[in-house]
Every structure is written in C-alpha cells, then in structure tokens.
Amino acid sequence: MRIKTEVVMNGLKISPKGRVAFVSGANNEIGRALVIALLEEGASKVYAGVQDVKALKELKLEYRNRLFPLLLDMKNDRSIVKVSHMLKDIEILINNAEVCESGGLFSDNSLDSLTINFNLNVRSLLKITTSLLGYLKNKDCAAIVNIVSILGLASMPVAGTYSASKAAAHSITLGIRGELLNTNVLVMGVYPALVHINLAKKLNLNKALPQNIARNIILGLKNGNEYVFPDIMSKQIAELYLTEPVTVEKQFAHFVSEKEVV
Ligand SMILES: NC(=O)c1ccc[n+]([C@@H]2O[C@H](COP(=O)([O-])OP(=O)(O)OC[C@H]3O[C@@H](n4cnc5c(N)ncnc54)[C@H](OP(=O)(O)O)[C@@H]3O)[C@@H](O)[C@H]2O)c1
Numbered sequence: 001m002r003i004k005t006e007v008v009m010n011g012l013k014i015s016p017k018g019r020v021a022f023v024s025g026a027n028n029e030i031g032r033a034l035v036i037a038l039l040e041e042g043a044s045k046v047y048a049g050v051q052d053v054k055a056l057k058e059l060k061l062e063y064r065n066r067l068f069p070l071l072l073d074m075k076n077d078r079s080i081v082k083v084s085h086m087l088k089d090i091e092i093l094i095n096n097a098e099v100c101e102s103g104g105l106f107s108d109n110s111l112d113s114l115t116i117n118f119n120l121n122v123r124s125l126l127k128i129t130t131s132l133l134g135y136l137k138n139k140d141c142a143a144i145v146n147i148v149s150i151l152g153l154a155s156m157p158v159a160g161t162y163s164a165s166k167a168a169a170h171s172i173t174l175g176i177r178g179e180l181l182n183t184n185v186l187v188m189g190v191y192p193a194l195v196h197i198n199l200a201k202k203l204n205l206n207k208a209l210p211q212n213i214a215r216n217i218i219l220g221l222k223n224g225n226e227y228v229f230p231d232i233m234s235k236q237i238a239e240l241y242l243t244e245p246v247t248v249e250k251q252f253a254h255f256v257s258e259k260e261v262v
Contacts, residue, residue, distance in 0.1 A: 012186040013224035014143045017042035020089045024074060024128065025097030027055035030147065030192070033210035034094055037218050039063050047087055049074075049097065072097075074124040084131035092221070093132055094145045095125045105160035117165035126172055136185055143186040143221055146173045150193045150234050153241055154252045177226060188226055190217055193233035208233065 016038045023038070025031040026048030036059070038046050046063075048056055049072035056069040070086060073079040074097050099120045103113030129144060136142040151159060152166035170189060177187035192213055208231035216230035229238040241248045 014141050015222050018044050019091045020045045021092035022047040023094040024049040026050050029210040031096045033214035037214035080128050090135050091139050092143045096147045103161045114161040117162050121165040122168040145188045147190045150191045150237050154248045156252050190228045
C-alpha cells in the first residue's frame, strides 16, 4: 500500500440551529452545559440521556418542548436500544457519559477498574453509536461527537485504567471517522484537559468552565473541526503533543505519584 501524503478533510460543518441533538450524561457539568448551549444556539430539539430524569426538572421547565429528558442506563444494552428507537430524528450525537474509576495499572483494583472504565467509556460508547448510525446517515448532514480526554493521548499514573479507556475511545473515534469517510457525518473528538477537582487543587490548576468547553464544541461543529481541544490547558498540551509526544508522556508520568493520591 502506498501512503498518500495529501490529506483531504471531509469539510462538513453543522450548526446546531434547527437541528436535533442527543447528549448522554446530560445531568453533569459538561453534559448539562452542552444541553444548554445547543438549545441556546437554536437546536429545535435536544434529547438528554440521564439516569434520573428529575435531575433536569428545572431545565425542562425553562426549555419545555425543545428538551426531552430520557432515562438511559449506558451499562445496559437494552436501555441503549430502547432509547435509540426514540431518536429517529437525531442529527447530532454527543457521547459525553463516562465513568471515571480511579486506579493505577498496578493498583490492587486495577483489573476491576479497567473493566468498569472500558465497559462504559468504550463498549457503551460504541453500542449507542452503532445503534444510532442508521438514523444519522439518513440525514443531509450529521455529527458524532465523542468527548474523549487529553488522557486519551497520554496516560497518568493515578488513572492508568481510565487513561487506557480514553485512549481506546480516541482510537474508536479515529476508526469511526475512517469508516465514515466520504459520508455526511462529521466525526469529532473532544479532548478536555484533566481537571479532577482534587488534583486541580493539589496542583494549583484552574478548572475549565463547562460553559466554555460547551461553547468550543459548538464552535467546532460550526467550523467542521474533527479535533477540539476545548480549554487552555488542553490546547497547550495538544500543541506539545503534536511535536513532542514523548515530552507529554514524561510530563504526565511525573504529574502525580501513586502514593500522593487519595
Ligand atoms: N471534567 C473534566 O475535567 C473532564 C476532563 C477530561 C475529559 N472529560 C470528559 O468529559 C465528559 C464529561 O465529564 P464530566 O467530568 O463532566 O463527567 P462526570 O461528572 O464524571 O459525569 C459523568 C456523566 O455520565 C453519566 N453516567 C455515568 N454512568 C452512566 C450510565 N451507566 N448510564 C448513563 N449515564 C451514565 C453520569 O450520570 P450520573 O450522574 O447519573 O451518574 C454523568 O452524567 C466525560 O466523557 C469525560 O471523560 C471531562
């Protein structure tokens, strides 16, 4: 096989205005901010996947018949399929739900934490995406947005199993994009920086505002970006990663040592 040096982007841009979107994990900070940002950008309908629909009571009162909270347990394939059947009009899929089981690769619970992180962050992400793909491909223009993490590009000692799951989510994002080349579907990977609240305090980092992360994802959709680094720290890491991936690897490895962590 000859590798071509010329890169052709698919050039798809999709503004949320008048579109139908779905966000998983819609009750947490980033998920909620995404729901609000999509509605404020004029999305005609936003389906919000949550484990407890009461969590969106106030937003439902505000956005009424443009917001549809849906009960979704991503650990359960039947729940994913049931919800997928309600999303025939979907145009923008945002895979935001996650679990974040801590655990270094040599910690006592590493295999359990690996399984939990992979089941939700990788398997369920792929399950819901494949369940919705037919509907997305049916539209004039559509998008799949996977909220990955900068830890999908380099691993952190305290979160080795989580990082591995996010690296797999990154790889799946690339794979989906490859398989959907020359289709109507924009495939975007989003790579926020690690902003764990305790680590942020310990390392004196500023926590990125979820509203800013959501705004940059919307901007990415409008610009047709396949990669979005949505906060200052992730942009800095991305810049370094593109030229010096090994430097990023070493910096992450030194960030925190196992015994410093809770
Ligand atoms: N926050 C950050 O600094 C940061 C940094 C890098 C990447 N990210 C990525 O950004 C996304 C959002 O992060 P976050 O920190 O805001 O998330 P989070 O606070 O950990 O919330 C996770 C979300 O996923 C939902 N969820 C978990 N298990 C589920 C299940 N079985 N079925 C359905 N939903 C389930 C949770 O619902 P419940 O509340 O009901 O459990 C919650 O809404 C994630 O993909 C994460 O990897 C975040």
